[in-house]
Amino acid sequence: MIKQTAEKLIELNMDDIKKSLKNGRIFVCAIGTGRIGLPTALSFAHSGLPTIGVDVNSKLVQMINSGDFPLKDEPGFDKMFDEVIKNKNFHATTNIEEAVPHSDVILLSLPTPMSKDHIPDYSALISVGKNLNKLLKPGSLVVVESTVQPGFIENEFVSVIETGTRKLKVGKDFGMAVCPEIANPGEIWKDFKNLPRLVGALDKRTADIVAEIYRYVFGVEIVLMPDCKSANAAKLTSNVFRDINIAFVNELAILFEKLGIDILKVLEACDKKYNFQIHYPGAGVGGPCLPVNSYQILNSVRNLDNNMLKIIKAARKINEKMPCHVVDLLLDALNEAGKKVKGSTVVILGLSYKPNVRDIQLTPAEEIIKKLENLQAKIKIYDPYFKSVKVFSHNTESNLMDAITNADAILLITAHNEFHDLSPTLLASKMTTPIIVDSGGLLDAVAAKKAGLIFRGIGRGGI
Numbered sequence: 482m483i484k485q486t487a488e489k490l491i492e493l494n495m496d497d498i499k500k501s502l503k504n505g506r507i508f509v510c511a512i513g514t515g516r517i518g519l520p521t522a523l524s525f526a527h528s529g530l531p532t533i534g535v536d537v538n539s540k541l542v543q544m545i546n547s548g549d550f551p552l553k554d555e556p557g558f559d560k561m562f563d564e565v566i567k568n569k570n571f572h573a574t575t576n577i578e579e580a581v582p583h584s585d586v587i588l589l590s591l592p593t594p595m596s597k598d599h600i601p602d603y604s605a606l607i608s609v610g611k612n613l614n615k616l617l618k619p620g621s622l623v624v625v626e627s628t629v630q631p632g633f634i635e636n637e638f639v640s641v642i643e644t645g646t647r648k649l650k651v652g653k654d655f656g657m658a659v660c661p662e663i664a665n666p667g668e669i670w671k672d673f674k675n676l677p678r679l680v681g682a683l684d685k686r687t688a689d690i691v692a693e694i695y696r697y698v699f700g701v702e703i704v705l706m707p708d709c710k711s712a713n714a715a716k717l718t719s720n721v722f723r724d725i726n727i728a729f730v731n732e733l734a735i736l737f738e739k740l741g742i743d744i745l746k747v748l749e750a751c752d753k754k755y756n757f758q759i760h761y762p763g764a765g766v767g768g769p770c771l772p773v774n775s776y777q778i779l780n781s782v783r784n785l786d787n788n789m790l791k792i793i794k795a796a797r798k799i800n801e802k803m804p805c806h807v808v809d810l811l812l813d814a815l816n817e818a819g820k821k822v823k824g825s826t827v828v829i830l831g832l833s834y835k836p837n838v839r840d841i842q843l844t845p846a847e848e849i850i851k852k853l854e855n856l857q858a859k860i861k862i863y864d865p866y867f868k869s870v871k872v873f874s875h876n877t878e879s880n881l882m883d884a885i886t887n888a889d890a891i892l893l894i895t896a897h898n899e900f901h902d903l904s905p906t907l908l909a910s911k912m913t914t915p916i917i918v919d920s921g922g923l924l925d926a927v928a929a930k931k932a933g934l935i936f937r938g939i940g941r942g943g944i
């Protein structure tokens with residue numbers, strides 16, 4: 482049994498911190514063991530630091546403790562998971578009281594979604610923060626990995642931990658830092674090995690300790706930010722940059738359809754220039770990050786000047802209209818085929834908000850399905866990550882070929898690998914009405930037309 486440091490972590494000098502890291506005497510508690518929290522907890526445990534995961538999802542905790550790796554779409558972590566479960570350096574619990582009082586580092590990878598009217602929801606963080614007031618070991622470190630708007634830590638979260646049954650003082654009783662996670666779902670293994678970590682804290686000493694710990698665990702560059710709000714601003718800026726640029730190409734895509742220009746050819750040409758960064762049009766921008774992050778930054782101007790950040794508001798509007806545009810392309814193609822949407826069999830290929838992950842949070846597919854229901858189309862759904870299950874009140878198909886046989890139209894929503902080699906000739910031979918709307922830029926439009934398909938694609942004019 483490894484002996485835990487009796488000292489307060491935030492009071493140790495750097496040499497002692499280095500020694501404690503090497504000897505595995507810094508105990509870690511990772512609260513939230515989902516897409517981000519579990520790979521993070523595994524990385525800490527694998528570096529030799531005893532780690533406990535805490536999650537309210539008892540099924541997930543049970544799965545973890547029985548040695549069944551839950552994140553099948555995050556390649557790389559399964560072996561690490563087996564190792565740390567086997568050597569007992571990691572286990573999970575639903576009981577926060579079992580984990581926090583014995584831990585020196587508390588990592589928070591809790592969800593930060595938004596309400597239907599786009600107000601950020603930090604309730605999971607607040608609820609855990611209240612527990613931390615009761616449970617924190619003196620001198621421990623709290624690191625928020627969740628994405629929050631700049632100022633949330635300083636103006637709200639710290640006082641949640643400081644006030645309660647115990648009166649705590651940040652910097653004295655506990656250290657407060659952020660390391661906003663910037664890894665991409667589906668690519669977390671690669672990103673953890675390569676991307677720098679942004680670390681911000683409420684005081685320089687805490688920042689240095691967190692930097693040392695993260696350097697030890699991940700072995701990557703640490704970017705020390707001046708404070709928590711700057712680190713959170715950096716995380717949001719990089720994602721909002723993408724939301725805005727995707728909106729830009731989505732808007733161009735709609736124009737290019739009218740002008741008879743294929744946007745893929747245009748983007749390919751632009752990408753030849755060194756200072757162009759390619760973004761692709763699509764059926765919408767979903768997931769737990771990009772759309773939410775834009776609203777988080779918008780929320781941070783709510784009390785300042787609501788006229789600021791017009792470009793982000795415009796980008797959101799454009800991206801939120803894209804599911805509608807996909808349905809318009811379908812209606813146009815059906816019109817060409819002389820068919821009505823009502824009663825036509827429309828097959829949705831791909832539910833996930835991005836290729837090759839099992840995640841339907843804020844996916845544009847949901848909006849498209851709702852619109853098709855209103856138009857009384859017969860809907861069939863196939864997604865390799867959601868076979869034979871009920872999603873958005875529909876039973877999904879188990880087999881791609883069965884799904885498309887006798888279809889009147891295919892809406893290709895998510896560019897999963899399984900859809901990359903779809904043969905236009907095969908599609909045309911299986912379908913009753915050979916319509917395809919390609920929102921992932923997967924099909925060769927010329928080949929599709931040659932095969933007899935009625936082809937539509939986002940931004941695919943002139944073909």
Ligand SMILES: NC(=O)c1ccc[n+]([C@@H]2O[C@H](COP(=O)([O-])OP(=O)(O)OC[C@H]3O[C@@H](n4cnc5c(N)ncnc54)[C@H](O)[C@@H]3O)[C@@H](O)[C@H]2O)c1
Nearest residue numbers: 513514515516517536537538590591593605627628662666
């Ligand atoms: N998913 C991504 O690609 C990604 C990338 C970068 C950053 N982030 C950010 O990381 C944070 C976590 O996102 P995620 O994708 O891992 O979410 P997730 O939903 O996959 O995981 C969150 C976990 O927290 C658990 N949880 C919820 N409330 C809890 C509570 N009160 N106590 C203990 N556990 C609780 C949930 O059961 C879940 O397992 C968010 O702020 C998100 O914006 C996500």
